[in-house]
Amino acid sequence: MTTAEIREGFLRYFERQGHLRIPSASLVPFEDDPSVLLTIAGMQPLKSYFLGQAQPPAPRMTSSQKCFRTLDIDQVGRTARHLTFFEMLGNFSIGDYFKDDAIRFGFELSTEVLGFDPEQIWITVFEGMDGVPADDEALEKWVEMGIPRDRIQRLGEADNFWKAGPTGPCGPNTELYLDRGPDFGPDGGPVTGTDRFLEYWNLVFMQYDRSADGALATLPAKNIDTGAGLERLAAILQDKQTVFETDGFRPLVAWAEQASGRGYGTDARVDRAMRVLADHGRAMTFLAADGVRPGNEGRDYILRRIIRRAVSEGAYLGLEPTRLTGLVDVVADGYGDAYPELVAQRSEVIDTVGAEAEQFARTLEQGTRLLEEVLDRSRSAGVISGDDAFRLHDTFGFPLDLTRDAAEEHGLQVDEDGFDRLMGDQRDRARAAGRKGAGVDRQAAEGVASGSPVTQFVGYDQLEVVTTITAMQPQDGGEALAKLATSPFYAEGGGQVSDHGWITGNAGSAEVLDVIRLGDDQVLRLRVDRKSTRLNSSHANISYAVFCL
Ligand code: SER
Helix, strand or coil: CCHHHHHHHHHHHHHHHCCCEECCCCCCCCCCCCCCHHHHHHCHHHHHHHHCCCCCHHHHHHHEEEEEEECHHHCCCCCCCCCCEEEEEEEEEEECCHHHHHHHHHHHHHHHHHHCEEEEEEEEEEECCCCCCHHHHHHHHHHHCCHHHHEEECCCCHHEEECCCCEEEEEEEEEEEECCHHHCCCCCCCCCCCCCCEEEEEEHHHHHHHHCCEEEEEEEEEEEEEEEEEHHHHHCCCCCCHHHHHCCCHHHHHHHHHHHCCCCCCHHHHHHHHHHHHHHHHHHHHHCCCCCCCCCCCCHHHHHHHHHHHHHHHHHHHCHHHHHHHHHHHHHHCCCCCHHHHHHHHHHHHHHHHHHHHHHHHHHHHHHHHHHHHHHHCCCCCCCCHHHHHHHHHHHHHCCCHHHHHHHHHEEEEEEEHHHHHHHHHHHHHHHHHHCCHHHHHHHHHHCCCCCCCCCCCCCCCCCCEEEEEEEEEEEHHEEEECCCCCCCCEEEECCCCEEEEECCCEEEEEEEEEEEEEEEEEEEEEECCCHHHCCCCCCEEEEEEEEE
């Protein structure tokens, strides 16, 4: 079965069982669900129905939901199955059917629609915990469906109790596994934890609401929430070792092969780069089509990180950064039928990805130079310091995972605790600055701008210029606002953050923290080097070398 046939077969089966087919909700969760940055499961958009806060359009629903999980983002490309973006097939009952029917549907769809051999199906059920009994009811229903008791295993909270987050709807679950045979490992069922037994479907008996103190309250009704990863099903049904060889991913890998002139399946490092491009190609296209734009916070940062990682893995294959937009077309062509927003948003997505890739490409070269220095000096200690990792991130926009990748390739560790500490400090500083009010900054910037000529922006062609500072005004905390005659710095706006860089000259030096856009004009926010005593006066007509990073 092709990926599209599996998706359609699943949804049709549940329509025949009286379910309403609902379209996938956006990857950006509703505003009233602050518990997640991105939609992580098919049940997420239905949460208010489970909680009894809203009336569902039908008590039985089925969907193929766009999902995004960042927990294992660093594993993508290194394993057979880790993905960031994926499609989750699901059926839902809001106070309608419960365990019996959910299990019957699970068994019927597995054997009749997907064609799995019942002899190869293994089951896990919840073994119980304080306040929630062992799920003997589910176990007996599976026995009734014909699964022998020795192929049903009990597991604890970590495996067989599902929750959307620390609080909210949750409940015990039963999972369906497929035994891929002795070639994949020893016998013994899912409890062995090997790749021989592949989990392909999770049926959650959603009956509790967990509060912040961990207590479980009973939901207004007993509900069903199930989830089956479409990509994993495709790998099983198409008998592929990894999801990247299934028909859904093949065109993306083929694009990477064609663009780079390299073949998939001959070199492990090349394969990893192509898998990252395939996963991240889908991820960035779906995220941007749902309106996410690259940035420094939350889900915006996830998109930025995804695009930047794709740029650097593409660079490993010798691809120019802007070539990445080619992946958007492959994704829109391949998935546009099921997700029309990909086609509708195609040109905006291409612009978003292209602009971020280009911006990152400009910094990648300088960053790579610094990275090499860092690798050299870290060799004896065997670890890249938190300071260095932070500087790469902060000054050069190098996401931590790129530093981590490079470290690993050189047999080094990264002091991630140190890095996290510095990130935390920076966030605190940013929050404190935010509290002072962006409006005040802007007003001050307008004051600095008035009275000197409009800055000539040359950033599309030049990253370094020699120019003069035409106005400057000291601010609190060692900062200053300044204006240049000619500037290579891109000002924030249009979904992009502003450039960073340096100003240096005889009178001293300063770091460019921010570029404030004022119509066609701009003002720089600087951190003045403490030794640069003369930079705050007599600035006019002194030449400065200005570097945009
Ligand atoms: N919510 C459950 C999961 O994500 C079942 O859909 O696995």
